Amino acid sequence: MANNLQQPAPQGTRLGELWEVFPENAAATADGVLTLGGVPVTELVAEYGTPLHVFDDQGLRDQAARFRHGLHEQWPNSDVLFASKSLPIVAMYQLAHEEGLAIDIAGGGELQLALAAQVDPERIYFHGNAKTDAEIQMALDAGVGTIIVDNFAEIERLERLVKKPQKVLLRLIPGVDAETHASQATGGNDSKFGLPLDQAAEAIKRMQAHELLQFEGVHLHIGSQILNTHQFSEAVRKISGVGTFNTYDIGGGLGVKYTYEEKAPNVKEYLAAITDAAREVLPGAARVLIEPGRSLVARAGVTLYSVVAVKETGKNFVAIDGGLADQMDVALTGQRYEAVVANKLNEPWTKSAELVGRQCESGDLLVSEAGFPETEVGDIVMMATTGAYSYTMTNNYNGALRPAIVFVKDGEHRLVARRETYEDLLRLHAPALGE
Secondary structure, eight states, X not given: OOTTEEOOOOTTSOGGGTTTTSOTTEEEETTSOEEETTEEHHHHHHHHOSSEEEEEHHHHHHHHHHHHHHHHHHOSSEEEEEEGGGSOOHHHHHHXXXXXXXXXXXSXXXXXXXXXXXXXXXXXXXOOSSOOHHHHHHHHHHTOSEEEEOSHXXXXXXHHHOOSOEEEEEEEEOOOOOSSOGGGBOSSTXXXXXXXXXXXXXXXXXXXXXXXXXXXXXXXXXXXXXXXXXXXXXXXXHHHTTOOOSEEEOOOOBOOOOSSSOOOOOHHHHHHHHHHHHHHHSOTTXXXXXXXXXXXXXXXXXXXXXXXXXXXXXXXXXXXXXXXXXXXXXXXXXXXOOEEETTOTTSOOOEEEEEEOSSSOTTOEEEEEEEEOXXXXXXXXXXXXXXXXXXXXXXXXXXXXXXXXXXXXXXXXXXEEOOOOHHHHHHTTGGGGTO
16 A cells, blocks of 8 residues: 555544445545545546446455465365356456456356456356256357256256257255345245255256266355355255265355444355365365355445535435446345545544435435535545446436446556447437437
């Protein structure tokens, strides 16, 4: 960290508690301007405008290394897959591939992004509970290394379409009800993903009987934003009861710290929970896979906004130039995020603000009761820990445009996805315009 940068904790704020949810390489200048990867947010906003997604490039790489090296130390015959639904952008596919991670995709679009990033197709794992003929054919044509089969209809599709040897895994329903938001739980008996254990034997036998389907093992995923590592141990024990195979994919789901009160396991604690259980119940020679997504990218990403209006009515409202169009996860899961006025970090928090967006919904509330200083039009607001799923769920509510994405590192910044334009927005409607 440069000598003129610091991580202050001014009196009258709780800023000192927030540095651990900000990107690893976040700091502040002496006059209270937030820096990301050594770049002041004022410089980023002047160059690229707002809303703007910003990622700590080195933070992403360091977290990827923690997963890859940490798992290999505990279980050498292993691999780490980047769960790309959390941040499906070409730059992240490139970074994950450079850092030695395999890639988890769940649709044709994600496959095309990964291939555009020059990811080795053999290192791609294709998930999804409703893959179409066209998507399966696309994967087969591309040489995707492994397809994770979800159901009997998919087995039938593969039997019809496969023309050369294809590695497959079977997704199971482990019967583990994850302690998370209902929309993020995927391992309970009512899950739409995978087959229950009592149907798995038939599916496995059918794939093993096909001369071109190379059955490697089983996969599970119990959910997302899970803060209790014992549930991962439980999942490993559940998956062990299905049979002895070459590969066991434990999925992802490790939660992250979003706000003051949350406590999240670190990577080392998460890996210990998985590998300790694996040593007890899995074959010693088996290959173990994990699929971090949120826990890889969430902390490294933030979103910058400009304040458009400040008003006192029933409450103190601070309105910004983004909202549900670029932070849909807030409304879907009720997850609390934290925000700061990023150009006034040294000023005391004298206001309790309702940080609201510009979409025409009363539910467009991004952060309630945020601790803010006196805030003015033109100030820069930073929402922390938005690296996972924010861009994934971006939409055009009220004609909003998808924000640009910038990676920062060592005082440098680079544009990795441009801002959507109104011309882009209209392009899909060309038939109605007679074009």
